[in-house]
Amino acid sequence: AQTVTQSQPEMSVQEAETVTLSCTYDTSESNYYLFWYKQPPSRQMILVIRQEAYKQQNATENRFSVNFQKAAKSFSLKISDSQLGDTAMYFCAFMTHYNTDKLIFGTGTRLQVFP
Amino acid sequence: KAGVTQTPRYLIKTRGQQVTLSCSPISGHRSVSWYQQTPGQGLQFLFEYFSETQRNKGNFPGRFSGRQFSNSRSEMNVSTLELGDSALYLCASSLGLAGETQYFGPGTRLLVL
Numbered sequence: 704a705q706t707v708t709q710s711q712p713e714m715s716v717q718e719a720e721t722v723t724l725s726c727t728y729d730t731s732e733s734n735y736y737l738f739w740y741k742q743p744p745s746r747q748m749i750l751v752i753r754q755e756a757y758k759q760q761n762a763t764e765n766r767f768s769v770n771f772q773k774a775a776k777s778f779s780l781k782i783s784d785s786q787l788g789d790t791a792m793y794f795c796a797f798m799t800h801y802n803t804d805k806l807i808f809g810t811g812t813r814l815q816v817f818p
Numbered sequence: 819k820a821g822v823t824q825t826p827r828y829l830i831k832t833r834g835q836q837v838t839l840s841c842s843p844i845s846g847h848r849s850v851s852w853y854q855q856t857p858g859q860g861l862q863f864l865f866e867y868f869s870e871t872q873r874n875k876g877n878f879p880g881r882f883s884g885r886q887f888s889n890s891r892s893e894m895n896v897s898t899l900e901l902g903d904s905a906l907y908l909c910a911s912s913l914g915l916a917g918e919t920q921y922f923g924p925g926t927r928l929l930v931l
Contacts, residue, residue: 736917738919740922745924746906746924746925746927747922747924747925748908748910748922748925749922750919750920750921753919755917794861798917800916800917801916802874803849803866803873803874803914803915803916803917803918804849804851804866804868804873804874804910804912804914804918804920805851805863805866805874805876806851806853806861806863806910806920807863808860808861809860810860811860
């Protein structure tokens with residue numbers, strides 16, 4: 704069975720600084736996809752970034768980037784130039800190639816950005 | 819394009835009642851997945867429908883059921899409600915192909931008294 708672990712329940716960062724959220728996963732599959740979703744106080748789940756396991760290059764979306772270490776089964780999210788609007792719960796999620804549309808989520812990291 | 823919509827946004831029910839939640843996917847999306855979010859259990863997958871067929875199912879009792887219509891809209895039904903069913907129910911839609919990103923609706927918050 705696949706599992707996703709987020710070991711940091713809460714983190715805080717000052718505005719304009721950089722923060723890294725950790726995520727590890729366990730799977731015997733070789734073909735899968737990884738996601739980071741953000742859930743602000745409105746509870747709307749918003750996609751931040753995605754990574755295909757077969758791609759060696761780390762995904763980047765503006766201020767958000769990942770460090771994908773396939774051998775270590777690690778998928779961390781780096782937020783640069785943090786903004787107050789980044790305050791939210793961040794969930795790491797995993798999906799296999801063959802179990803399409805079934806996301807397995809970690810327990811989340813609550814990120815607080817301070818002015 | 820309009821996003822995923824869910825109705826109603828809030829519901830209060832009593833134990834033993836049943837409830838039906840609705841989800842309209844993004845236009846062109848054929849897959850709808852349902853998730854339950856609680857403080858204790860986190861985000862858990864309920865089931866997924868693609869082209870009116872249940873394609874994937876999580877570990878929930880038979881009281882939780884769903885269906886999908888020909889226009890890809892989906893409904894989720896919970897019968898004989900229990901206090902523990904109080905949760906935020908999220909639906910997500912995608913094109914339904916392998917590895918496609920799921921886009922979430924705003925959720926339905928269900929309170930069972």
